[in-house]
Structures are given as C-alpha cells and as structure tokens.
Amino acid sequence: MSQPQTQFRSRCSIARTLDVLGDKWTLLVVRDLMWHGKHTFQELQASEEHIAANLLSERLKRLMALGLVAREAYQDRPVRYRYALTEAGRSLEGLLLQIMGWGHAHLGGGLYDPRTGRTVADASPDGPQ
Amino acid sequence: MSQPQTQFRSRCSIARTLDVLGDKWTLLVVRDLMWHGKHTFQELQASEEHIAANLLSERLKRLMALGLVAREAYQDRPVRYRYALTEAGRSLEGLLLQIMGWGHAHLGGGLYDPRTGRTVADASPDGPQ
DNA sequence: ACAACTCACTTTCAAAATTAAAGTGACTAT
DNA sequence: ATAGTCACTTTAATTTTGAAAGTGAGTTGT
Known part of the structure; x- marks a missing residue:
C-alpha cells in the first residue's frame, strides 16, 4: 500500500x-x-x-x-x-456502508444488510422524503 | 431533493x-x-x-x-x-469523514478535524511531511 | 476619459477515459 | 471437427477531462 x-x-x-x-x-x-x-x-x-x-x-x-x-x-x-x-480491501466496508446509507436516504436506492445478505426495498421510488 | x-x-x-x-x-x-x-x-x-x-x-x-x-x-x-x-449537502459530512479516514489510514493523507479546523500531519505509509 | 484589473464564468481544442463490440487463445464437450 | 466457455485484449466511436484563452459586467487607478 x-x-x-x-x-x-x-x-x-x-x-x-x-x-x-x-x-x-x-x-x-x-x-x-x-x-x-x-x-x-x-x-x-x-x-x-x-x-x-x-x-x-x-x-x-x-x-x-x-x-x-x-x-x-x-x-x-x-x-x-x-x-x-x-x-x-475489506477495510473499505465502512466506506461502502456510508455511501450506501447516503444513496438510500437521498437517492432512493436499496439498503443492503451485510448481516443478512438481504436488500431492503427502498422507501421511495426515485427520491427521498 | x-x-x-x-x-x-x-x-x-x-x-x-x-x-x-x-x-x-x-x-x-x-x-x-x-x-x-x-x-x-x-x-x-x-x-x-x-x-x-x-x-x-x-x-x-x-x-x-x-x-x-x-x-x-x-x-x-x-x-x-x-x-x-x-x-x-451537509448530510454528506459522514461520507466525507469516512473517505478521509480511509485515505489517512491507507494512503498517508492528512486528517482534518472539523471541530478544530486543523489537519493532523499523517503518520502512515508515506512517512511524515 | 481610458486603460488595466477583477470576478465568474464560457469557449476551444487536444488528450484521455469510457463504451460497445468484436477478436484472441487456451482449453473442454459433443 | 465443431461449438462453446472463460478471461481477457483490441478496436473504434463517443464522451469527458484538462489547460488555456476569451468574454462581459463592472471597478479602480491615473
């Protein structure tokens, strides 16, 4: 590195x-x-x-x-x-989670849970609120 | 948004x-x-x-x-x-902090403390400044 | 008055990156 | 022999970038 x-x-x-x-x-x-x-x-x-x-x-x-x-x-x-x-490489997990969290909250993307391996259906189709 | x-x-x-x-x-x-x-x-x-x-x-x-x-x-x-x-836009702060933390730990970049407004000299891979 | 200067951009154009598709080489299966 | 799989590489068109120069509205200095 x-x-x-x-x-x-x-x-x-x-x-x-x-x-x-x-x-x-x-x-x-x-x-x-x-x-x-x-x-x-x-x-x-x-x-x-x-x-x-x-x-x-x-x-x-x-x-x-x-x-x-x-x-x-x-x-x-x-x-x-x-x-x-x-x-x-595995040390990037926190970064990935943070990016995912933001994209979920602000861009309506799914939320993956590494513990369960499941993606939560997002709350809104194309945006936050 | x-x-x-x-x-x-x-x-x-x-x-x-x-x-x-x-x-x-x-x-x-x-x-x-x-x-x-x-x-x-x-x-x-x-x-x-x-x-x-x-x-x-x-x-x-x-x-x-x-x-x-x-x-x-x-x-x-x-x-x-x-x-x-x-x-x-301000909701991106956590993401920025996470990216900074990773870059500090793995690429030898500086570490900025938003509380004090100071950047800590790095200690990592590339040596000190 | 008039030139020089500041700020916030926009335009220009060459270089680099991305994209989609096709091609390559080593093998396996029929 | 022919077809197919996998892990790439090559090619060519399009898009993005990077560096520099240009623009327009106004201000400052002489």
Missing part, C-alpha cells in the same frame, strides 16, 4: 482516496467482492450495472496494484483466476 | 451515489464548502488541487440541480454568487 506521494494530487486524504477510487466503477467491483460472492471475471462482469470487460480488467489490475485485491488461480490449463479482497 | 429526472444505472444505492458523486472533483468541492470556508467560484478554484474552471462550473451546476448546493447573489452589478451547502 505504500505509494510514493508524488502520484497524488495533494496531501488531502479525500483527494488521495478519490485519486484511487474516484470513478463510477471501482467501488462497484469492491461491493461485489465484499458482499455479493462474485469472485470471477465473469461473475463481476455480469453484475446489473454491466461494466465493460476492458474496464473491469483495468480496475482489477489497479486494485491489485493497490493491494486491495488479490487473485489466485483456481484452475490451470487454462489458468483462471479468482479475485478476492485483501485485508486492506 | 431533485425530482425524478436523473436516471440511475441501477437500484443499488452505491451505484446511484456513484452516478451522482463518483468522479475526482465533486466531493472536493463539497469538502471545501463543508469545512474550508470557500464559497465563491474563485475561492473554490484556488484550492490546492486546482480544478479547471469549466469543471468547477459544471460541478456546481450539477450539485445545485441535485439540491446539495444553493447559491445566492452577494452582489449585484455585476451579480456575483456565494455557494453554500444545503441541508442535504
């Missing part, structure tokens, strides 16, 4: 986190690895948001370079990989 | 939040409005990450459309605006 500080825009922790995770896809991959039992390339690609294969490939590489994800071959000939969060 | 205008990629609250806030700049603008007393276009633009003027302009419009930011004229002739978080 140690990166030379020159790769970041600034010393601000928020800016640094956004440098690394600030896009529309990375945290969805983390979500699927964290909670939804998706561990192969195919499973990750099949999520309802439909990430393009080249982006998934690139995001997994970045997450691995950051030490947040690791992969292991689950088969040889041909070699196929299973991706999983590392300890550092 | 805003009406049913935005179409989201999915019902997932994380995906929805990323649809709206998932880029490298939006939350930095929120950070500056939330904690750093930056309220004019110029002040926001002068932050150390140096957002381009066109992006700042577009992000402020989006945040206003989402009801997270509101502006008021602080002067006529020429009219000039002061931007501020709405109640809904």
